Amino acid sequence: MPPSKLDEEYVQNSFHTYLKSSLTQAKVEKLIEDQVLASAEADLMISGPALCLYFAALRCTTNPPSVPLPRATKSAPPLELTADNCPPAFLGFLAVWAATVPRIQGLAPHHQHDLARIICGLDPISIPPNPECTCIAADLRAVAIEISQRRTFQDKYASDLQAALDAGSRNGLKVKTSFVPPPDSSSASSPSSVLSAFPPRSPSPLILTQDTPEIDFIRETLYSALAVVLEQITASPTRNPHPLARLFKYDPPRAHFAAVSLAILEVATTEGIIIPDQNAIMCVSAREIGGHKLTLNACPGPLRPFMSELISIGRDAQMMQVADNDATIKAIEKGDEDIPEPMFERVKVIIIDGVRVSGDSAESGGRRRRGSIEGRGVTFANRVNALGLSISKINAFREREKMVFEVLGPRP
Template identity: 50%
Template sequence: MSQTRSSQLSEEYIQDSFHSYLKSSLTQAKVEKLLDADVLSSAEGDLMITGPALCLYFAALRCTTNPPSVPLPRSAKNTQPTELSYENCPPPFIPFLRVWASTVPSIQSLAPEHQHDLARVICGLEALSHPLPPAIAGIAADLRAVAIEISQRRSFQNRFASDLQAALDSGTTPGSQTAKKASFVPPPLYDPSPASSRTSLESRPPPSPQYATHNLPPQSPTHLSPHQSGGGSSSGFPSRSPSPTILSPNSPAIEFIRETLYASLADALERQPSLRALLKRDPPRAYFASVAYAILDVATNAVTPDGAVVGVLGQPLTLADCPPELRPFMTELAAIGQQAREMEEADNNSAMQYAQRDEEVPPSKMDRVKLMLEEGVGYAEGRREAEEGRRSVEGRAVAFTNRINALSLGLTRLRAFKERQSDVFKVLAGIGA
């Protein structure tokens, strides 16, 4: 076994090592036809999540230590090999290491064909084996959850294009007609206060995992207004906000969705005191956690059975009124609401069964989802629950959290959301002060 250093490694060294492995992982994925050159060059879909998740998967296959550690590239030929472990891992990366390490035994115990199926599931491809071992869904959910958090780091986004280009250049002749160029561009840097780095979102700007592009094309006049004539809504849903809205009768649908979600942020902070505490110690995470809570709230309480969203001032926006570019967001919002209701019903049934046996009721799946939205998949209590066997093999709570975060990241990358983030962040910061 190679030697490890007892001193803590620098974040920069870990980042350099990760991107070195990411380049080779993307290249291997291209060779194995898990990702094709068109996907790598366009960086469409959720490649910013898939790429890091594949990197974690390949690292698990290479792991030879117990407890699991990551062999790091040598900084020079004459240096001793180093392994990333709990003893030398920088504190910000320990949650990532903890979750990854928990998946290593499960990944290595899979049959080779099922390991390949896991890689396909990570990439959003259909598995080749049927039936698929239930554990694969849970492993994929854990790896993608860590990847979501990695993809939010600005240091990752600034280097992702070069990682993609390295994979594209592999096996091709420079300057040939078949050569492709990575088109990925990091999202705009969000910094609400140049004088204060504490409230900067520099380390966690949102990527767009699988939905619309960063800038939506202009909407046609028939899709501009979510408002109906008349003073109220016939949907039966309450108004989402008692305060005036910036929406006009001709506001685009994306602004309607944005204002509906932002109107629920204050409600989320009021219901979740822990979010207010999070604002003080980690403002960027608190912002995105608040948006995720707002998505969960709107999806659960403001989506009608036919998929319309009842938003600010009680006005509905139907799927038919929504421009085609935004319909995937609307459809996913409705699907999240349906899954949330099913999860809460299952939680209630489970709680009644515990009560009938006079047993202590453990935290519900929805409780775990909310904790992960706030603290990330590696939060310590969640890991203990997993080790105690209180989470499902399929990782349903983690997968559902990923689904909410993916929609949150996709929405907040859109220009209409970026235009209002500064104002909203200042309001949130004031609430948390």
């Protein structure tokens, strides 16, 4: 008889217990500063869970890797999370994490510290840097992104951040985190500002409101792309539904984030929207025929990091598509029967399905997915997903987002 699966809520609560201690440890080791914990930068939704996975890998002593879980009571027997008792919803996360354990433990101590720094968006100290650290960080951040897209995680993350802030606080002074969970598709949006998604390292008095025209231009451009993505989902045939159509049925929060990320890719690769060599975006505008050209220099300071990353993603996505086309043409010219999977298509698969460790499995068009979770595809998908999470924290973008999904999104 197979072992019974652990309760999903119990595993969730255990993760948050470890997350609090991981954030506190990162604070002690100066990987994350108090002001970052307090400001609740958008990337903290990714680096926090990724650090938790990293510390768990360092502590792991079993083979195959497992996670010791906190005891429900003092008299309860010790319990470990394994592939046999893991709830199905978390099995993919556990598999990817388990694959990183021997890689992390095989690193030299100084490279392990570099890995933690990379997870937190800091530069590695070692010269030259170990490329394996970058690959492992991408895998951990990919899992962290999927975790952070879960509503149950978002609802509890503020208390995790606050616990880390309170740890070691002196003179009775308490700093309160400003983290506010992104609204789910079934609730009204909660107040936020662009500063909470991309807070500057130094305080700034500038607050962007919904009347800021630059936000309006970018917002309408993203909404237009989101409409295209949602139309592709709803227009797909019943016999062969769009992958996101299935995701909307069994995991609406993840489908919501995936749709936003695909909309970012739509903006990035639609000809004429992103103009990398001019650091500009040709935005949708109801008043200007042909659109409004918004340059990075004309963008308000708090919005500039967001726009800069969007332009950078556009530049890299366009180069990726060119490289994919060149590789396909070369394979055809050589008469190769095994046409390489385009990296750009791989990125979209990761955004929709998440990162997984699996053997080769048949995919559409006769292609086969690689068992490896390493590669540029994971890193690039992480960037797109991270930008999507950041968008969800900006009130000016999300204030009408719910309406877009309600009107154009797939019906349950």
